[in-house]
Amino acid sequence: MVAPHEPEFDQAYKEIISSVEDSKLFNAHPELRRVLPIISIPERVLQFRVTWEDDQGNCRVNTGYRVQFNSALGPYKGGLRFHPSVNLSILKFLGFEQIFKNALTGLPMGGGKGGSDFDPKGKSDSEIRRFSQAFMRQLFRYIGPQTDVPAGDIGVTGFVVNAMFGEYKRLRDEYSGVLTGKHMLTGGSNVRPEATGFGVVYYVCHMIQYASKSTKGITGKRVAISGSGNVAQYAALKCMELGAVVKSLSDSKGALIATSPEGLTPDVIYKIQELKEKRLAITDSLELTNKHKFIAGARPWTHVGEVDIALPCATQNEVSGEEAEALIKAGCRFVAEGSNMGSSAEAVEVFEKSRANGKGCWLAPGKAANAGGVAVSGLEMAQNAQFSTWSHSEVDGRLADIMNSIFTQSTDAASKYCESGSNNLPSLFDGANLAGFIRVARAMEAIADWW
Structure with missing residues (x-):
């Protein structure tokens, strides 16, 4: 279930297991035990190449990911992280945590997480925009307002979200709530x-x-x-x-x-x-x-x-x-x-x-x-979904x-x-x-x- 080279995911998984196994939950509801081996495996793991051009005209390559972990409660929901430390163990841990975090909100959201080993530090705004657009050109096939709704995380600022949203809009020719954390003028929230x-x-x-x-x-x-x-x-x-x-x-x-x-x-x-x-x-x-x-x-x-x-x-x-x-x-x-x-x-x-x-x-x-x-x-x-904006x-x-x-x-x-x-x-x-x-x-x- 948990690979030995995935220490962060192993820690997150063991935290959930210890809480449920050491409690009285399965004494009261033994039927829920069958969920444990299933909930620990992502429904889908996407890994893809992201090629982009730096300001000197050089071709650069990074790896992109999206872990679509669980959609029982709603569309996959979770941020995108751009940081050199990003790997599948970290994204699986974050996506696993996101399942239960989203459940606690009471809102109809499943759990997922994604990102890339791209490092925004030391990059120009133009380079970050080009990378973000290239990332979305790979990811757009697998997301949508009823399927998977990413957001920002470490290294993914409002600037990055807006760049990705604009690219999704161009690729799909549709204006939809496919990302959150957007600019207020393009469907963001107070x-x-x-x-x-x-x-x-x-x-x-x-x-x-x-x-x-x-x-x-x-x-x-x-x-x-x-x-x-x-x-x-x-x-x-x-x-x-x-x-x-x-x-x-x-x-x-x-x-x-x-x-x-x-x-x-x-x-x-x-x-x-x-x-x-x-x-x-x-x-x-x-x-x-x-x-x-x-x-x-x-x-x-x-x-x-x-x-x-x-x-x-x-x-x-x-x-x-x-x-x-x-x-x-x-x-x-x-x-x-x-x-x-x-x-x-x-x-x-x-x-x-x-x-x-x-x-x-x-x-x-x-x-x-x-x-x-x-x-x-x-x-x-x-x-x-309502094409509306609520007050602060x-x-x-x-x-x-x-x-x-x-x-x-x-x-x-x-x-x-x-x-x-x-x-x-x-x-x-x-x-x-x-x-x-x-x-x-x-x-x-x-x-x-x-x-």
């Missing part, structure tokens, strides 16, 4: 850029309220954030808006740590947005590195000092077991993953053990905490409702099928896995999707 970051913060506010019975939420809490892309930026801005103190951000070159008690400020985020639009690093701004502490080659977790909340928003396995221990010692009580599988298997074990003992962090996995992005993508699909407040309200529903599904499933810790906090990690699995398994059962 709140889509902010959705993942905002959703993570909405989710962690529910965690705080549940655990402490406090209505203050995130106000006054000290927050460590990793990453500096779209998710991290809007998570930081929402934290600031709600009165939290943001102590860090990071990128591939190192961690930016706030030097004042007030933490980072919105102007820092706006500066980082400018840098990232130009595909530059934090270290390319002396303004930022002189004003705050920058630690080269580091992640923020062991450098931020005392914190209440950690939001990993960069990439997979970005919190190690040792860093998880350090966060707990620094006072961290809530971890919500803005990235997919942001905590390593060792970190998950540390967090879950501390929760069960009533002494440490309460972990929210990415498939629950960062589902806001794909939720608003689903809302964009609905708007496209309407979309934001629906996003908040969906994140509330995902939190409730996670706690309900964990309370029903798992043992609670000594402080009566249910496992959000197991609860999200169980709630997502049950919904997909029931859909597969309804349409006999195992024959």
Whole structure:
């Protein structure tokens, strides 16, 4: 089922298996066990050559992929990632996670993921556009608004989505909601850029309220954030808006740590947005590195000092077991993953053990905490189908409702099928896995999707 050379997919698969096998689910519903060996195999894996021309007129070649994992609940839905690290193991892990994440939103979306080993860094806008168009010339045969609806991910910005959408429109001679994350003038949705970051913060506010019975939420809490892309930026801005103190951000070159008690400020985020639009690093701004502490080659977790909340928003396995221990010692009580599988298997074990003992962090996995992005993508699909545009407040309200529903599904499933810790906090990690699995398994059962 899982190849030995696919470590990321192996980790994601084992997380689901451990949650369902170690729970009471199959005692109550033994008929759902038959889904396990089927749901772990993608319905279709596409791999193709992408040839494009650089600014010097040289022919360049990259590999493109689309993993169409499960369509029991709706069209395949999941992002495209352009990064040199992209391979089938990473895309299968992301697509597998996407199945259950999309299920938790309650919207009619299956799970998929795709991308290429193309690296946008160091490329001109013209080169990125030519590559994006060439990529779509290979992918367009296999996608459509009722079949597979890709979106953006790491390296796939709004600029890239728009280039691909324009190429699809030319190739198909049709104007349809085949991609999400589009420009507002071409069928995009309000709140889509902010959705993942905002959703993570909405989710962690529910965690705080549940655990402490406090209505203050995130106000006054000290927050460590990793990453500096779209998710991290809007998570930081929402934290600031709600009165939290943001102590860090990071990128591939190192961690930016706030030097004042007030933490980072919105102007820092706006500066980082400018840098990232130009595909530059934090270290390319002396303004930022002189004003705050920058630690080269580091992640923020062991450098931020005392914190209440950690939001990993960069990439997979970005919190190690040792860093998880350090966060707990620094006072961290809530971890919500803005990235997919942001905590390593060792970190998950540390967090879950501390929760069960009533002494440490309460972990929210990415498939629950960062589902806001794909939720608003689903809302964009609905708007496209209606040829309508909903207001910012309407979309934001629906996003908040969906994140509330995902939190409730996670706690309900964990309370029903798992043992609670000594402080009566249910496992959000197991609860999200169980709630997502049950919904997909029931859909597969309804349409006999195992024959």
